[in-house]
Amino acid sequence: MPWPMQFLCRAMRTVSLVLFYYVFSIGITFYNKWLMKDFHFPLFMTLVHLAIIFCFSTLTRFAMQCWMGKPRVILPWKVYLSKVAPTALATALDIGLSNWSFLFITISLYTMTKSSAVLFILFFSLVFKLEEPNPFLILVVLLIASGLFMFTLKSTQFNLEGFLMVLLASFIGGIRWTLTQVLMQKAELGLQNPIDTMYHLQPLMFLSLFPLFLLNEGLSVSTTEKLFRVSELSHLLYALVTLSVGGMLAFGLGFSEFLLVSRTSSLTLSIAGIFKEVCTLLLAVEFLGDKMSTVNWLGFVVCLSGITLHISLKTFYNKGNGPMVRQLPVRDNPDLELPLLQTKDDYCEDTNDEEEHEILY
Numbered sequence: 638m639p640w641p642m643q644f645l646c647r648a649m650r651t652v653s654l655v656l657f658y659y660v661f662s663i664g665i666t667f668y669n670k671w672l673m674k675d676f677h678f679p680l681f682m683t684l685v686h687l688a689i690i691f692c693f694s695t696l697t698r699f700a701m702q703c704w705m706g707k708p709r710v711i712l713p714w715k716v717y718l719s720k721v722a723p724t725a726l727a728t729a730l731d732i733g734l735s736n737w738s739f740l741f742i743t744i745s746l747y748t749m750t751k752s753s754a755v756l757f758i759l760f761f762s763l764v765f766k767l768e769e770p771n772p773f774l775i776l777v778v779l780l781i782a783s784g785l786f787m788f789t790l791k792s793t794q795f796n797l798e799g800f801l802m803v804l805l806a807s808f809i810g811g812i813r814w815t816l817t818q819v820l821m822q823k824a825e826l827g828l829q830n831p832i833d834t835m836y837h838l839q840p841l842m843f844l845s846l847f848p849l850f851l852l853n854e855g856l857s858v859s860t861t862e863k864l865f866r867v868s869e870l871s872h873l874l875y876a877l878v879t880l881s882v883g884g885m886l887a888f889g890l891g892f893s894e895f896l897l898v899s900r901t902s903s904l905t906l907s908i909a910g911i912f913k914e915v916c917t918l919l920l921a922v923e924f925l926g927d928k929m930s931t932v933n934w935l936g937f938v939v940c941l942s943g944i945t946l947h948i949s950l951k952t953f954y955n956k957g958n959g960p961m962v963r964q965l966p967v968r969d970n971p972d973l974e975l976p977l978l979q980t981k982d983d984y985c986e987d988t989n990d991e992e993e994h995e996i997l998y
């Protein structure tokens with residue numbers, strides 16, 4: 638095939654994968670916000686999503702096992718509880734608090750506050766020695782922090798309770814993604830494929846979030862007329878269908894992100910994440926009536942500048958112009974986004990081609 642045609646085909650494939658990722662990433666944010674207007678049980682919703690993701694992961698693993706002709710990895714109980722449980726707990730709290738915050742704040746404030754997750758990812762990546770210290774990281778932190786401050790300054794739709802929930806979720810998200818990267822980089826565990834990771838994470842995530850659900854929503858859910866005390870079957874079916882749609886979006890989000898990374902690069906996903914933030918804010922202002930002042934928009938630009946600088950630095954150093962910086966996810970989503978995968982060099986040499994073939998099917 639001529640070089641121009643190859644370039645055109647590759648460009649079209651990349652654009653298609655980015656749009657596919659946007660459908661799930663932006664879609665689940667607006668869908669959860671819409672659902673929270675009438676369904677005020679975010680933790681119950683999250684539990685349903687986790688159950689659906691587990692079911693889809695199980696079916697996908699079975700299909701992959703039939704196609705590839707080899708069994709999928711199943712971790713022993715001791716390894717499962719010691720290695721996977723911390724990641725599952727952090728992930729469950731991150732997602733639960735993020736969904737909970739939709740009861741209090743707008744999508745624009747949620748989007749901006751979640752952008753601060755990169756600060757905590759940087760912090761914990763330095764603690765776990767996944768990233769080398771760099772003086773430019775100070776500038777990245779200052780840009781993102783000042784941008785977040787400007788965005789919340791004199792905001793007419795600011796809610797302190799919701800803001801603190803998202804900020805706590807971002808902090809826990811930093812732990813979550815760092816632990817997830819460590820988990821998936823351990824070749825001996827065999828969790829390099831995200832379907833296997835989701836399959837192992839969901840049960841422990843469900844168990845981690847269930848006590849918080851019982852404490853805050855258990856009695857309300859058991860007595861609400863929208864679920865267990867419905868007067869008409871159609872109302873119950875409507876609630877189950879709307880919750881199931883969110884679960885399918887959550888599963889599609891993780892799969893679409895990994896597909897984008899595996900067929901392009903982690904840099905593509907990072908850049909796509911920046912434009913996704915812009916699209917989310919514009920859609921929130923246009924269709925949901927979110928209000929943003931000039932100072933708020935300026936803060937958004939400053940924050941994006943810090944994230945862009947962080948991506949640029951990682952790209953520069955990973956090309957061999959400085960100390961190696963291992964890939965970490967720089968974007969965090971309102972539901973089940975996966976990290977930008979890297980495995981050990983010796984493992985990659987033996988399994989790279991096999992894994993790529995496995996991913997496609």
